[in-house]
Amino acid sequence: MSTFGLEVFQNEYLPAGADVVDAVITVRSGGSGPAVAPPSSVEIVIVDCSGSMNEEGGRKIRAAREATCAAIDTIRDGVSFAVIAGTDIARMLYPEQPGLAVADAYTKADAKRAARQVRAEGGTAIGTWLEGAAGLAGTRPGAIAHAILLTDGKNQSQGPRELESAIARCAGLVQVDCRGLGVDWNVEELRKIASALLGTVDIIPEPDEMKAEFEALVQNAMGKQVGNVSLRLWAPQGATVAFVRQVAPTLEDLTASGVPVNPLTKEFPLGAWGGDEERDYHVRVRIPAGNVGEERLGARVNLVVDGADAGNGLVRAVWTADDALSTRINREVAHYTGQADLAQAIADGLAAREAGDERTATVKLGQAVKLAHEGGNDGTVKLLEKVVQVDDPATGTVRLKREVAKADAMALDVRSTRTVRVQPGAAPPSPPAPPGTGGGTGG
Amino acid sequence: MTVANTCPTCGEPTADGSRYCEACGCALTAETVAVPPPCVGCGAPPEQIGADRYCQVCGRKQPAPHDHEELVLPGVVAVTDRGRVHHRNEDAFACGVADGVVAVMVSDGVSSTADSDRAAIAATAAARDHALGRIAAGDDLVDVLRGAMASAQEAAAAIGPSPGNDAASCTAVCFVARRVDHLLWRGAVAWLGDSRAYLLRSYLVRGEVLEQLTVDHSWATEQIAAGMSPADALADPRGHSITRWLGADAVDTEPAVREVDLGVGDVVLVVSDGLWNHVPDEATFHALLAERGHGDSLESVRALVDFANEQGGHDNITVAVATF
Numbered sequence: 001m002s003t004f005g006l007e008v009f010q011n012e013y014l015p016a017g018a019d020v021v022d023a024v025i026t027v028r029s030g031g032s033g034p035a036v037a038p039p040s041s042v043e044i045v046i047v048d049c050s051g052s053m054n055e056e057g058g059r060k061i062r063a064a065r066e067a068t069c070a071a072i073d074t075i076r077d078g079v080s081f082a083v084i085a086g087t088d089i090a091r092m093l094y095p096e097q098p099g100l101a102v103a104d105a106y107t108k109a110d111a112k113r114a115a116r117q118v119r120a121e122g123g124t125a126i127g128t129w130l131e132g133a134a135g136l137a138g139t140r141p142g143a144i145a146h147a148i149l150l151t152d153g154k155n156q157s158q159g160p161r162e163l164e165s166a167i168a169r170c171a172g173l174v175q176v177d178c179r180g181l182g183v184d185w186n187v188e189e190l191r192k193i194a195s196a197l198l199g200t201v202d203i204i205p206e207p208d209e210m211k212a213e214f215e216a217l218v219q220n221a222m223g224k225q226v227g228n229v230s231l232r233l234w235a236p237q238g239a240t241v242a243f244v245r246q247v248a249p250t251l252e253d254l255t256a257s258g259v260p261v262n263p264l265t266k267e268f269p270l271g272a273w274g275g276d277e278e279r280d281y282h283v284r285v286r287i288p289a290g291n292v293g294e295e296r297l298g299a300r301v302n303l304v305v306d307g308a309d310a311g312n313g314l315v316r317a318v319w320t321a322d323d324a325l326s327t328r329i330n331r332e333v334a335h336y337t338g339q340a341d342l343a344q345a346i347a348d349g350l351a352a353r354e355a356g357d358e359r360t361a362t363v364k365l366g367q368a369v370k371l372a373h374e375g376g377n378d379g380t381v382k383l384l385e386k387v388v389q390v391d392d393p394a395t396g397t398v399r400l401k402r403e404v405a406k407a408d409a410m411a412l413d414v415r416s417t418r419t420v421r422v423q424p425g426a427a428p429p430s431p432p433a434p435p436g437t438g439g440g441t442g443g
Numbered sequence: 444m445t446v447a448n449t450c451p452t453c454g455e456p457t458a459d460g461s462r463y464c465e466a467c468g469c470a471l472t473a474e475t476v477a478v479p480p481p482c483v484g485c486g487a488p489p490e491q492i493g494a495d496r497y498c499q500v501c502g503r504k505q506p507a508p509h510d511h512e513e514l515v516l517p518g519v520v521a522v523t524d525r526g527r528v529h530h531r532n533e534d535a536f537a538c539g540v541a542d543g544v545v546a547v548m549v550s551d552g553v554s555s556t557a558d559s560d561r562a563a564i565a566a567t568a569a570a571r572d573h574a575l576g577r578i579a580a581g582d583d584l585v586d587v588l589r590g591a592m593a594s595a596q597e598a599a600a601a602i603g604p605s606p607g608n609d610a611a612s613c614t615a616v617c618f619v620a621r622r623v624d625h626l627l628w629r630g631a632v633a634w635l636g637d638s639r640a641y642l643l644r645s646y647l648v649r650g651e652v653l654e655q656l657t658v659d660h661s662w663a664t665e666q667i668a669a670g671m672s673p674a675d676a677l678a679d680p681r682g683h684s685i686t687r688w689l690g691a692d693a694v695d696t697e698p699a700v701r702e703v704d705l706g707v708g709d710v711v712l713v714v715s716d717g718l719w720n721h722v723p724d725e726a727t728f729h730a731l732l733a734e735r736g737h738g739d740s741l742e743s744v745r746a747l748v749d750f751a752n753e754q755g756g757h758d759n760i761t762v763a764v765a766t767f
Binding site for chain 1: 485495526755
């Protein structure tokens with residue numbers, strides 16, 4: 001059984017009149033308790049079987065068949081599972097009748113047989129695939145339900161609002177990791193799904209990379225030990241929670257997913273957790289400013305695991321006249337603010353590039369290179385180097401590359417929300433320099 | 444340790460030592476539990492305040508009981524306050540009056556030592572209890588003070604040291620007075636450290652005169668006595684360190700002592716450096732008393748404490764005043 005822990009990082013000192021308090025909350029699961037039987041789990045594989053999967057001489061659908069078999073093999077015996085073929089509708093691939101099969105040597109062999117025979121034809125209505133998976137998960141209430149969803153194209157057979165309502169209906173019922181094969185799918189569509197359904201999104205550029213990715217996703221899901229972890233946030237009367245964001249390992253804005261528990265408390269679902277995970281959250285609260293010498297709680301944070309309290313912390317605000325105390329920026333808060341700025345710079349830069357605005361794209365992607373370099377995001381620097389020529393990472397001087405493989409641009413887009421942690425021992429950043437007073441003597 | 448409680452029947456504040464509530468007249472027994480006050484931020488009822496002292500409605504952290512305490516006894520008013528900067532109040536006072544007897548004790552915990560707040564509280568209480576007992580027995584006042592200081596030292600030394608920390612340390616000023624007749628009292632003050640006692644006397648011809656009765660046991664004072672210029676001594680970073688104190692690692696706990704005669708209308712003020720640092724010489728302190736009052740009422744003593752907070756409240760502040 002995992003033991004969970006929660007820790008709050010902040011500078012609690014505010015100057016007189018300040019009304020915003022920030023904190024980074026680290027939540028850890030550590031598998032230090034006695035081994036317990038794995039929890040009840042549901043695993044669903046959703047494979048795009050639309051007509052476009054026949055392209056490239058059929059190698060996409062062939063790879064999908066192989067990858068689905070590999071995923072089935074990775075499912076642990078005893079787990080309830082199903083395979084859905086996704087087109088305009090969600091078609092049961094295995095079992096034949098809508099429902100879940102319990103994994104064992106026989107059911108897995110039958111499922112692989114069915115997978116190898118699947119044909120691709122039809123459209124793409126991802127919303128129906130999600131609802132199919134959620135419906136199946138609903139037959140095992142209380143289990144940790146996870147799905148992998150693979151698509152190679154855009155959600156052509158549905159409108160955006162249909163997709164959004166489907167996503168809303170599935171929230172809380174199943175966690176979905178989304179993967180886009182090739183370059184014809186829409187990053188925003190899959191990102192919306194992954195965000196709302198507490199999963200990840202990524203690109204699989206080549207069909208032969210699917211097998212390893214499916215295995216890894218199912219392996220990761222098999223490692224989840226607790227299905228129901230959430231963060232409860234109490235803020236005082238008169239306060240506003242400006243945002244609650246996951247900032248590591250990836251950026252996710254959780255603010256809108258808070259469910260009110262009582263007039264002052266909201267609960268933010270964090271999904272299923274494995275035995276050895278660490279995730280960071282950045283919380284910002286606006287509170288009425290106090291007088292120097294006063295202390296107020298900005299927020300009380302409780303970690304709830306399967307309905308029980310598993311740790312808590314306080315986000316405090318102490319008003320002081322001592323500048324040395326109040327101008328210090330907490331390392332973790334500064335770092336993740338920088339990481340969020342980095343993701344925004346990438347998003348803005350790519351959007352500008354798409355729109356043909358090269359000047360803005362160069363500026364924004366240059367900022368991104370600088371931030372990634374400062375924050376130690378080597379992975380992100382490498383992704384950026386596929387899209388821009390980096391002249392000087394320290395100042396963010398870059399030039400847009402003429403020829404950029406679409407897959408590289410999409411990889412940068414989709415992985416822009418991956419963050420790195422604060423480097424241990426790094427010096428805390430100095431407070432931002434005040435805007436230059438500039439202006440010379442003119443002329 | 445003296446605490447301003449609230450009456451459990453009507454909720455009005457009561458002075459420690461009172462046996463009856465002045466507002467509603469109900470009897471207050473030693474077993475009476477103090478009714479906790481509502482939230483200082485939003486007025487929410489005490490049930491809404493958690494054990495960690497944060498209000499569950501507005502989030503405001505409630506002051507610790509010792510952050511601000513007041514005491515009013517016949518002829519004695521005392522207030523101690525955390526100030527605006529320090530996390531805890533490490534000052535303390537303990538006072539007692541009986542027929543023809545006054546005892547006022549003030550202590551300032553050394554904040555670089557752990558548990559100095561507990562040392563100050565324990566030392567003042569022990570000194571007061573010893574003094575009240577021995578004055579009643581008729582002992583000579585200087586002997587009373589030496590015994591009181593010894594009791595204070597024993598109490599403070601028992602608090603420290605804790606592993607890895609310096610032993611809890613604090614200053615002490617003990618003032619006692621015994622009535623001689625309806626016009627005259629005999630007083631004496633003993634001290635260790637840099638908390639001070641002052642005497643404000645009215646003369647028919649000279650008018651009011653303020654005299655500092657104690658001499659700080661501080662590095663700067665001793666350097667000045669040895670010939671260093673006051674400017675140099677006070678500018679030195681060691682200037683305000685104390686050279687005598689109470690605590691487990693104190694070297695010499697034999698107090699300095701001074702006796703004084705007191706007439707009707709005289710006032711003795713015992714204060715910690717949280718106040719006198721702002722008015723370090725007799726002239727400026729006297730001007731402050733002229734503006735805020737001599738401390739013969741709770742309002743006046745509160746006003747003196749407010750003055751220190753208006754200057755920034757960088758230290759704990761204690762003002763204990765005996766009016767004769």
